Amino acid sequence: MNVDLNSDSGESFGSWTMGDDAAMAQIVSSLNVACGFHAGDPDVARVTCRAAADAGVAVGAHVAYPDLQGFGRRVMDMAHDELVNATIYQIGALQAIARASGTRVTYVKPHGALYNRIARDAAQAAAVAEGIASVSTDLPILVLPDSEIQKAAQDAGLRAVPEVFADRGYNPDGSLVSRREKGAVLHDAREIADRVVRMVEEGLVTAVDGSDVRVSAESVCVHGDTPGAVDIARTIRRGLDDAGIEVQSFV
Template sequence: MDLNSDLGESLGAWRMGDDDAMLGIVSSANVACGFHAGDAAGILRTLRAAARQGVTVGAHVAYPDLAGFGRRNMDVASADLVADVIYQIGALKGLAAVAGTTVRYVKPHGALYNTIAHDERQARDVIEAIRAIDASLYLVGLAGSPLLDWAQESGLRTVAEAFADRAYTPNGTLVSRREKGAVLHDANEVAARMLRLATEGVVTAIDGSTVRIEADSICVHGDSPGAVEMAREVRALLERSGVRVQSFVDAPVAQAHS
């Protein structure tokens, strides 16, 4: 099972998360590309740290929304969205080359992630952008979403993702951050949920029902309170229970959908 986190999100004097600590725990790092968070110097530091730790790097592309941290919905024209995604991946590729690592996948951020999970027009724009700049990149998306089918039909390799610190609805979607109980904070509870996900393929939804989630990667948000403790507990419990934590790019071919 892959364990990932959103990193490189500090901006100037504004510090977000603890990248160095998180890079000692996760197997994949979704690195900001400057559109929702992150500045060039900070992103480069994160990439260099990822290279030192041997952590797989992905481009955490987003809407152009620094003020809203990329969490505001945007009706972006196709030409703009395609170019924006190409621009972000290209920028991260350049910084990664200097840092001694490579970009191996793309994981959209925030509102873009949620929108393209079901919005076919914007989803195909993102898919087009990835294929245009580097068709070998994996696309990480919400487990069970139509996005993964559209991407696979286009020839992209996909990775289905679950969220450690987010509550699920009975139909397998994420509970909106605007609703009570959407974000989980108890590290032990979160770790137990993710062990069940990894071994049984199910999680308990917010209403107490059981929902099936088939995922290849687990995300712990780097900006969540206690994120490092949570990620550390998730990894420790998985490994104590015999679940190997490794990046999907290192996993058997059958694990990542193609």
């Protein structure tokens, strides 16, 4: 049994630092690198892509709404073509940075409000899928299982890779608990690691109401901006190793 372990990265900006991308690159199998719309800048993206190349981990374009001040966590009602073009632009920018850093972009991971919106909004999901497919149908996209973006990606000829979230709370319907609500983000590394192993082995996660929710875990996301993220990622990695689950990229 194997699973991908991905982490949001490259989210520092100028002199402002978020996360430890170099350390995370030594733990995970895929790095979702910010493309400058919600976080990151060309210098940060270059350093992060170099860290990924040195560690031999996959690089994904972490596309988002153009919302630097809100860290991409505010919903935007973008027109179809506007969202298509924003998606193309972000992927293209990171492709150039990655190539110059000795690696390449091999998948796409939407961020924050965009990720949650396209899970349930068919129109915006179709725009994101169209944007990716316009660049290359060889770029898989990480998705919430049984979501609108999973359907749109498949309709556009893209591979949709279902993922689970190590450190986020789940609602009984399989959606993520809003960050405005209690139980949205988990912090106990050991508890999170045990939870991840169960999601991978059994395909189940306990929701905030105590019920079990069916999930599909080809990839596991651990957020790089969560306090103690590196320790959490290391504990998850040890838990997976101890359970005999190989960590490897899905691409």
